[in-house]
Amino acid sequence: MAQKRKPPKKKPAAKRPPRKRPAKQKIQPVEEILFRVEGKMSTFGGPTDTGMTATEGLALFTPADLQDPKYSYLFLPTPPPGTTGLGRRLNPETNYFACRWNYSDTPREFLRRLLARVENPANGRAADARPVDWGPNVSTGRVADLSPGLAKALGLKTDDMVRITISAFRATPVKRVKPVRPAKGAAPVVQPAAPTKPVIKQFVRSPNCSCRKVGTKIDKIVLHCTEGSLAGALAEFQKTDSRKVSAHYVIDRNGDIYQLVNDTDCANHCMGANAGSIGIEHVGSETDSLAPPQAAASGALIRWLLQEHQIPRTNIFGHDFTPGYCRPGGTSCPDKLFGPVHSQVTIAAWVAANV
Ligand SMILES: [Zn+2]
Numbered sequence: 001m002a003q004k005r006k007p008p009k010k011k012p013a014a015k016r017p018p019r020k021r022p023a024k025q026k027i028q029p030v031e032e033i034l035f036r037v038e039g040k041m042s043t044f045g046g047p048t049d050t051g052m053t054a055t056e057g058l059a060l061f062t063p064a065d066l067q068d069p070k071y072s073y074l075f076l077p078t079p080p081p082g083t084t085g086l087g088r089r090l091n092p093e094t095n096y097f098a099c100r101w102n103y104s105d106t107p108r109e110f111l112r113r114l115l116a117r118v119e120n121p122a123n124g125r126a127a128d129a130r131p132v133d134w135g136p137n138v139s140t141g142r143v144a145d146l147s148p149g150l151a152k153a154l155g156l157k158t159d160d161m162v163r164i165t166i167s168a169f170r171a172t173p174v175k176r177v178k179p180v181r182p183a184k185g186a187a188p189v190v191q192p193a194a195p196t197k198p199v200i201k202q203f204v205r206s207p208n209c210s211c212r213k214v215g216t217k218i219d220k221i222v223l224h225c226t227e228g229s230l231a232g233a234l235a236e237f238q239k240t241d242s243r244k245v246s247a248h249y250v251i252d253r254n255g256d257i258y259q260l261v262n263d264t265d266c267a268n269h270c271m272g273a274n275a276g277s278i279g280i281e282h283v284g285s286e287t288d289s290l291a292p293p294q295a296a297a298s299g300a301l302i303r304w305l306l307q308e309h310q311i312p313r314t315n316i317f318g319h320d321f322t323p324g325y326c327r328p329g330g331t332s333c334p335d336k337l338f339g340p341v342h343s344q345v346t347i348a349a350w351v352a353a354n355v
Contacts, residue, residue, distance in 0.1 A: 032262070041159070042142050044146075046088065047088055095128065097132070097150065098132060123155050126154070198300045207240050208246035209265045211264075222280070223298075223334050230258075244268055255297035271326055314348075320334070
């Protein structure tokens with residue numbers, strides 16, 4: 001039924017409100033996880049640690065650092081009797097720790113400058129601590145060694161689970177969200193919480209990436225199948241001598257998400273369509289379908305990417321069906337990961353059900 005229009009109310013010209021100046025865009029820091037590890041811990045360092053020899057040093061510090069006020073707090077004023085190494089000279093009451101660093105992802109100089117977040121997932125306690133050494137040995141089955149003081153503060157005992165995170169912050173403009181007003185008499189509208197970025201198990205930086213051209217908008221997501229194992233995919237994305245391929249994310253069959261390239265950079269995953277796309281690899285063979293935890297992780301990651309980059313839901317494509325993709329002969333990727341038929345209709349149906 002057509003509705004009668006009310007005649008517009010005339011406003012006196014003199015009362016026109018002054019033009020509003022455009023509001024300054026707010027900037028908020030967004031956390032980017034560069035390293036994260038979770039597993040069993042133990043303690044190390046200080047005068048009573050007989051697991052360290054009297055001369056044992058630290059991977060990240062040298063005796064010259066004893067003179068640097070930034071670092072000297074980590075050490076006792078004098079070496080314990082009979083010792084010369086920095087390991088036994090650590091002040092066990094300060095917050096320090098060791099992990100098995102890959103120095104190409106987290107270089108030594110980078111580690112020396114930062115504080116990491118160390119958490120006890122069982123009780124939620126957390127503290128900032130400084131990385132000082134490489135370890136523990138992989139044969140221990142543990143992922144980190146903490147200072148005795150830090151372990152005590154977090155309520156951790158040997159072989160308890162610990163979580164360690166190193167993150168960087170980048171400034172991004174805050175997106176304005178218009179509040180939705182409930183109609184008169186209607187129940188209040190509950191707005192769903194904005195999706196947050198799923199936990200990245202590890203940032204395994206790939207060298208096969210480039211800066212996006214200034215002004216390029218991220219406008220699509222490309223879904224891939226690794227057609228091989230997680231280890232095989234991660235290794236392939238480190239190679240600089242052959243196809244120089246990469247992706248932004250790899251999702252393992254157990255749902256673990258690895259990041260290899262920052263969203264702000266171009267990965268080399270979809271010839272002809274890399275400029276404005278995010279590439280997500282899913283571990284699987286040509287005949288596999290997605291494993292349930294992998295599908296859940298992929299859905300969560302895509303939901304966050306859609307919001308973060310304001311990508312339309314209709315712009316999620318299988319590799320072979322991506323607009324602009326131009327490899328002669330095409331590709332069989334993403335095979336049958338998202339449904340029984342290799343088609344974009346299958347992908348769209350999966351997105352509708354899972355994202
Ligand atoms: Zn692919």
